[in-house]
Amino acid sequence: MTSAKAKTEMKEIRVPAHVQPYVTAIGIEKTVRFLLAFGGSYVYLSERPQDRSPVAKEIGTEATKALAKEVGAGGFRAPTAKPFIAAHLRYNKGLTTNEIARQLHVTDVTVRGWLKTGESKQLNLFDD
Known part of the structure; x- marks a missing residue:
């Protein structure tokens, strides 16, 4: 090395303050995956995500639940x-x-x- x-x-x-709740909920690796996939776009989070949820497909059902609990369920624009x-x-x-x-x-x-x-x-x- x-x-x-x-x-x-x-x-x-x-970690910037506006990203910290994401890192707290799902860790840095899944946060980066989430931001790369959805940053700048409107996203809907549910505490009971369905299999067809784009977020659940990207980061997993459990991570989606944790993220919804931390940042709040509902629709919002994801940061870039x-x-x-x-x-x-x-x-x-x-x-x-x-x-x-x-x-x-x-x-x-x-x-x-x-x-x-x-x-x-x-x-x-x-x-x-």
């Missing part, structure tokens, strides 16, 4: 959270910038910008 690879595996990724997904794919999965860009349907320049700025866009409320 290269030292660069070891460094990327140890990087902690901050592309900068978060890009960071996860880079630092936890080891994908290249080009691979991430293809998955997220953005340019490599956009992905590099997200990865470069990372936490710098978040306000630090505790600095003196």
Whole structure:
């Protein structure tokens, strides 16, 4: 294992507040699958999903129930959270910038910008 690879595996990724309920309910891997499949679109969650539910088909019935309990049953527009997904794919999965860009349907320049700025866009409320 290269030292660069070891460094990327140890990087902690901050989960944005609007994505945290998803991660809490179903974990990071299923959250990323959910966001890649439904991000930006209208989604309906049920605490008693049917087999034909698109969400249940993507992440499983139990995960769909847990997600509905955490974020609330009913219809809503799922977040895209592309900068978060890009960071996860880079630092936890080891994908290249080009691979991430293809998955997220953005340019490599956009992905590099997200990865470069990372936490710098978040306000630090505790600095003196």
